[in-house]
Structures are given as C-alpha cells and as structure tokens.
Amino acid sequence: PQIRKMLSSGVCTSTVQLPGKVAVVTGANTGIGKETAKELAQRGARVYLACRDVQKGELVAREIQIMTGNQQVLVRKLDLADTKSIRAFAKDFLAEEKHLHILINNAGVMMCPYSKTADGFEMHIGVNHLGHFLLTHLLLEKLKESAPSRVVNVSSLAHHLGRIHFHNLQGEKFYHAGLAYCHSKLANILFTQELARRLKGSGVTTYSVHPGTVNSELVRHSYLMRWIWWLFSFFIKTPQQGAQTSLYCALTEGLEVLNGNHFSWEYSK
Ligand SMILES: NC(=O)C1=CN([C@@H]2O[C@H](COP(=O)(O)OP(=O)(O)OC[C@H]3O[C@@H](n4cnc5c(N)ncnc54)[C@H](OP(=O)(O)O)[C@@H]3O)[C@@H](O)[C@H]2O)C=CC1
C-alpha cells in the first residue's frame, strides 16, 4: 500500500470552477483523456471530446453527462493521423465556438508497428507531435482571443530516451517502436518550450506533463507492455489519478510564471 500510495501521489487540489469556459481534450474517449474531460465537465466547462471514433466518443459523452449533470459535453471527429481531419475539426470548431480556454493535447499512440499517417509521417511523430502541433497552430488565434488560456501537452517520462534524428525523422532508415514513441514524447516537450517562448505576453501559457504510469489502453500494441502493466496493475495509477497532472496544469491559479515547464508526478509530494 505504501508503494502504491507513493506511485499515485500528486493530486490536483485546485477548487477552480469553469462555468462559461470552453475546453478541448484530444483522445477523450478512454484512459487519461476521458478522466480529464470528466473533471473539466464536473467543474462546469463546455467540453469537446475530440475523438477519432465518434461512436466511442458519444458513449463516453453520455456517461460524463449523466455522472456530472453537465449536458455540454460534445463529441467531434478528430483523427490526428490525417491533417485533413485536423483541419476539418478546427474549421468547424472555429465556426461554432467564440472561445477556447483550455486545450489538452492528450491523445497518443505507443509502440505501434511501423506505419504512416495519411500524409506520410511515421505514426508516433505524426500523431503524438505533428498532429497536435497543427491542431494547436490552427486554434491559436482563438486561444489568444480567449486569454488567459492554456495548452497542456501530455508527454511522458519516456522523453528521457528520446532524440530528434532529423536524418531519420520518419523512421525510414531505422525503426524501433519503443524509441519512436520516446522521440515523439521529447518532441512534445520541445514544442511546449518553444510555444511558451513565442507566446510570451499573449496570455496563452503552455505546459508539458508526464502523467505517471497509468493503467490505460496505451499498451495495446505491445504484448510485453500489456504483461508488465498487468503484473504491476496494483501499483500503477488509475486513469483518474493519471489525469491529475494535466488538470493541475489546466486549472491551478498562478501557474503562468511556470509557462513552458514540464510537470511530473515523480517530483510531487
Ligand atoms: N498510460 C501511461 O502510463 C502513460 C501515458 N502517457 C500519455 O498519456 C496520453 C494518454 O494516454 P492513455 O490514456 O494512457 O492511453 P489510451 O490508449 O488509453 O488513450 C489514448 C487516446 O488517444 C487516442 N488516439 C490514438 N490515436 C489517435 C489518432 N490518430 N487520432 C485521434 N486520437 C487518437 C485514442 O483513441 P482510440 O481509443 O480511438 O484508439 C485514445 O482516445 C498519451 O499521450 C500517452 O502518451 C504518458 C506516460 C505514461
């Protein structure tokens, strides 16, 4: 129990409520994204679940509506492996909404077999980084107009093993599914730092996050990881616990001074 308590430490204690606020959470139909969206809805925000599978999203939206009593939980199609889908999502969102206060770039894929996005990017870098990069870029004016607003990029402690190999960005010369994930998670952090630098003074701030080791569907592509996750399932975080660091960065008052920083449960009390 002590190990479990230590590994699942770090709770968002902010009491901030979000009536009138608008949030987008990518990959919100399961895992950490679903729990993040649920908490934002609980606090009164209008929450867009940006999912590639709209049917799955609708089921979750209904569940969140019933649990929170907030009817403003909406599902929109977003496939981060296809820039056409990202552009269509952004176009419809910008036409529909006056504001965007919280963007949580949460969706992610880990250790999938070598494959490419619709636009020819290696899947990890394409979905985890480039897809979110484009999405953020397309929504940036709206975020600025809605300032103070925040962008949270869900990265991972796996970034420590990441390197940006510009000569092999699409994994065509060499591909390792685990390392490809690590590279994409490093890209999330570098993106956060540079975005913070460029947005200084705009009222939009951005943070990257390691959510902890979380019992979710992320391990679906690796038999070994599924086995490790099963073996340690008692010790690792629930998705609800895994959502705490994203929520902390989205909600905590006064965090603007730490614009561009990386937040990780390992360092929290
Ligand atoms: N679980 C963990 O231990 C850790 C997780 N993270 C990060 O946390 C984030 C959330 O992961 P987690 O909840 O654990 O994993 P899950 O696999 O449970 O959730 C991932 C979400 O991303 C979505 N997604 C995947 N590919 C795409 C795509 N092409 N377009 C749109 N959405 C997509 C999935 O949709 P669908 O259900 O349709 O596949 C799903 O909703 C990820 O960024 C991950 O890297 C970081 C460190 C540790």
Ligand SMILES: CC1=C(/C=C/C(C)=C/C=C/C(C)=C/C=O)C(C)(C)CCC1
């Ligand atoms: C050894 C070990 C663990 C394994 C941790 C691993 C393997 C973490 C991988 C994290 C990843 C892949 C993050 C994704 O972004 C646990 C389960 C904490 C329990 C304590 C001992």
